[in-house]
Amino acid sequence: MRMGIDVGSTYTAAVIISESGRLLGQAKSRTTADILSGIRTVIGQLLEENGIEPQQVKGIFIGTTHLLNVLSHGQGIADTALIRICKPSKIHYGLGWPPALLEHVKWMEQIPGGFDFTGRKLSGENDQPELDRLIRRLVESGVGAVAIVGTFAPLYEEEEQRMATLLREALPQLSISLSHQIGSVGFLERENATLINAMLSQVMRDSIQQLSGLFGEAQLHCPYWFTQNDGSILSLDRAAAFPGFAVASGIANSLRGSAYLTGIPDCIVVDMGGSKTEVGLVIGGEPQEHIKSARLLGIRVNLRLPKVVTLPFGGETPVYIRDGEITVGHDWPVSGSEAGQANPEHLKGEPLEAAAGSLTEAFLRRLPEEHPLRREYGKPLGHWREVDAEQVVRRTIATLRETIEQLQTARDKLPVVLVGGGSALLKEKLFYKYGELVQPPAFQLCTAVGACVAPVGVQLDRICWLQNETKEAALQKVKQEAIQQLLQDGALEDSISFVQMEEIPFDYYSGEVIRFRIRAVGQLKL
Amino acid sequence: MRKIESHHLEDIALGAAVLGTGGGGDPYVGQLMAMAAIEKYGPVNLISPEELDDEAWVVSVGMMGAPTVVVEKIPGGQEPLQAFEALKAHTGKEISAIFPIEIGGINSLIPVILAATTGLPLVDIDGMGRAFPELQMVTFHLVDIPSGPVAMADEKGNSVIVNGVDSVWSERIGRQALTTMGGSVTTCDYLMQGFQLKEAGIHHTFSLAQRIGETVRSLKHRNQSPVEALVEEVAGTLLFTGKVNNLLRRNSGGFTKGEVSLSGLGQDQGRTFTLYFQNEFLVAEADGEVVATTPDLLTVVDVETGVPVTTESLRYGNRLAVIAIPCNEKWRTVKGIETAGPRYFGYNVDYIPLGEESKERRVLQ
Known part of the structure; x- marks a missing residue:
């Protein structure tokens, strides 16, 4: 069996799935400030309530929005040079x-x-005094991480490597992120991505250490993986070196899980959690990426990120009513933005007056008292006026519809899949005029399920000089590199397939240089 | 005259990408440099062509090189001024305004940097009304205004003056220097007087780019699909909506040549569409029949967001809308079509002006 764990902003969920893909057990608990105790709780529950022995678990798969939250809140970010x-x-x-x-x-x-x-x-060797000065500055400023970015490093990596070797010798504790390992051509976007990677290096290193301890305590001695931005798995070594590849793993898993649970390969996914709602697109079972350079928290990066619109409200977002003026959360934007830009900022700096209730409560208020969802809720709903609740519901639904429209390819009528803990109430209200509206039975656990079924994946972006070899030979080399990496990461050889292969020639240079962009996936051998 | 401030630049960049018709280079680097220049030197004065003195000397500035190199070779930041100073020193002319050579892509924003740095006004005009890959593909060439002398500067501090006998020669010699200088340079050229610019240029295209950017960006607030709003703003025609199902690229004579096939979605279900591109999208074919060609503009946008897609960023499975925009009348002349029509790019088809073609089709139906 496989265990999938999703650490969301509000809830931590875990599932157990059999080798044949059946959902055997589930557990859910609030995400804790230390992240770890929440994981400990759900694992304990999951194993105990379903009578599963730890040694039956053959692999654990973790997806999380934690890294993105670290970037938004600033806690745990490494000071970086x-x-x-x-x-x-x-x-x-x-x-x-x-x-x-x-x-x-x-x-x-x-x-x-x-x-x-x-x-x-572009210049000769750097002299030793200059490098000594650089090392002194790194020591004196007390930074924990460094990002090294050289021009044309994706083609010529030697200088970045040489600098890394020098720094590693002098400062073994320093986390070093090299741009050529993180992104392709596009200096500023690569610099941004490398900086973000460096900033997350300590958080990731600590997480891995703590998780290994926690799994050991729970007698879970199987291997475990993180998941990455395209919803494929990320080995611990690579996760430690490239935390930037896991920033959007939460939503990528949710997208993959939605297609998996519903059996609908092409769909729009609305994932409403406790504090935010994400809307994304799945085609052929794979999370869709940004066509152009992606943005993370408004920053242009050349990481390959899923194309998602994030809305800053979820089921638990507080609603304030002041002189008949309704505010949901901190503010109410008309529309969303790119991955990660909206974050539960409103939980900090809370306004002084008390909230009338949560978004979920507004939805429940509109249901008859005997409705099962209302009885299930179990808590009092607060003092809502019917008209206020109605307005909150109307506005939420209108914003969601607008966002779905944005992603809906005008005349394509893709079905909409509703997942996430906060989405329970949406199904009643989100009448969708264009296509089917589906809510899979395990909708609250979709992200954990998506992590469980993650394939081994590899994305290579290589630029090759064609001076001494043919294009075909160069491509073959890159494909071999992809296959080798997949095998090394535990893919079943027979299951490997290339899902994307692109060649991009360079303009103004006649046939001497070519860029290959390749993505391949395979099933994980457990 | 009005001020161009830092917060206008994003719209201008977005609009310039639409008018870039798939090429012209990613305006982002230009946008960042222009923002930095405005922050340091203050906003830029944009003047309408009518405000320009007939006798005044004006010059264009832009970048030249492979888009992939332009985004990787981080500019030093002083190149536009260096090229400008080199040209000024060489010609001894007192230059009093700057203009963009093309409004498509990154070159719409490089003049903003030079205008901010020098304090000279920027003229709301350009020489293409779109993007094209070669130095002589400008409306100035159509009335025999030469590009030279051309000043070129790189990030290392090198500069070169090219005195070609005509624009084609300046282009040929310039390309060689470009390769030696590292694959991308900043150029200052098309030095001319106000009356020439007014007569030969395409007016108010800088403002057009800004308006297009505003339209695409503000779509979220309107009850209209991004593609519809864009088509309305540019007075264009929605040619096709479809999904990329085949993509071929090859390098030929230093330029990427390629074709992308789309299979129709929605109303276009069951139809096929092919776009032929070099740096820019140049020829459009629906169900095997040519429906639009350069010099008319073929712009390709993301169906969902209306954000333009460049030829480099095309991928299998992309859902795209193809919009055709009529080019300026100056291009629809014999010399215009000779310079930038489909045959110049090696496509064996005749130019069919956009409006006329649709009239013919209507008659046929």
Whole structure:
């Protein structure tokens, strides 16, 4: 059996799935501030209530929005330095970043170097005093992580590697993120992605250590994995080195889980949790990515992220009524934004007056008293006026419809799948004029299920000089690299398939350079 | 005259990407540099062509090079000024305004940087009304205004002056220098006088880009599909809505040539559509029949958001809408079609002006 764990902003959920894909057990508990005790609770419940022995579990799969929350709230972010290896530029780093997050980038140095397009080095070796000074600065400023970004590093990685080796020798504790391992061409987007990766390195390292301890205590001695932004698994080694690849794993799992639970490969997914609602698109069972450069918290990054609209309200978002003026959460935007931009900010800096109740309570107030959902709720609903509740419901539904419309390919009529704990009440209200509206039986556990069924995946973005080899030979090499990585990560050889293969020639250079973008998946051998 | 401030730049970049018709380079780097320049030097004065003195000397500034290189080779930031100073020193002319050579893509924003840095006004005009890949594909070329002397500057601090006998030669020689200088450079060229610019340029396209950007960005607040609103704003035609089912790219003579096939969605269900592109989308074919070609604009946007898609970022499975926009009348002349029509790009088809084609089709139906 497999265990899937989802640590959401409000709830932590876990499921057990049999090898044949049957849901054998489930547990849910509030996400705790320390993350870990919430996980401990759900695992305990799950094993105990279903009479499962820990040794029956062959693998554990974890998806979480925790990393994204770390970025939004700032707790646990490593103080980070940026080293550019390039011709010194006047372009600032961190353009378009949220100021609070940018504060964690402590300083930037531009070390002369880098390559031009043809691989010609832009300056000679750096002299030792210069490097010594850099190391001294790293020590004195007390940063925990460093991001190293060189021009054309995706083609020529030597300088980034050499710098990393030097720093590693001098400062073994420093977390080092190298841009060529994180993103492809596009200097500023790659720099952003590398910085975010570096900032999350300590949180990830600590999490892995703590989780290993926790699973050990629970006698769960099987291997475990994180899941990544495309909803495939991420080994612990890679998770430790590339936490940036796991920032959007929560929603990616939810999207994959929705398609899996409903058996509908092409759908729009509405995942309403406790504090936010995410709306995304699944095609062929795979979470859809951004076509162009993606944004994370408003920052352009060349990470491959699922295309999701995040709305800043969920089932537990408080509703305030002041002089007949209704405010849901902190504010009420007309429409959503890219992945992760909306976050439960309203839970901090709470307004002084008490909330009339939660969004869920407003929905329940509109149901007859004898309705099973209302009886199930078990708590008093607060003092709602019928008209206020009605208005809250109407506005919520209108915003959701508008968001679905945005993702709905105008005339395609994709079915809408409702998942997440907060979505229980939506089914009654979200009459959907274009297509089917489906809520799978295990809708509250969709994300944990999605983690459980995650494939082994690999995405390679390689640029090859075609001086001494043919295009076919170069492509074959990249494909081999993908297969090797999948096998190394535990994929069944027969199950490997290439889901995406692209070649992008470079303009103005005749047939000498080519960029391959490849994505392959395989089933995990357990 | 009005001020262009930092918060206008996102709309301009978005609009410029629509008018970039799949090419023109990602305006993002340009947007960031322009933002930094405005923050440092203050807002830019945008003047209407009518406000420009006939005798005044004006010059364009832009970037040249492979889009992939432009986004990777982080600009030093001083290149526009360096190219400008080189040209000024070479010609000895007192230059009093800046204009964009093309309104599509990154080159719509590079002039903002130079205008901010020098304090000179920016003229609301350009030489393409869209994006094209070669230096002579501008309306100035149609009335024999030469591009040269061309000043080129790179991030290393090198600069070059190219004195081609005509624009085609300047382009040829410039390309060689470009490769040596690392694959992307900033150029300052098309030095001319106010009366020439007014006569030969395409007016008010900078403002057009800004309006298009506003339209796409504000769609969320309106009860209209992004694609519909965009079509309305640009007075274009929605040619097709479909999903990418085949994508071919090959490199030929230093340019990417490719074609992308779409299978129809919704109203276009059962139909097929093919777009041929080099840097830009150039020829559109519906069910095997040519329906639109360069120099008319073929712009491709994401069905869901209305955000333009570049030829580089096309992927299998993308859901796209193809919109055709009539080009400026200046391109619809014999020389215009010779310079930037489908045959120049190696497609064996004749140019069918957008409006006329649809009239013919209506008669046939």
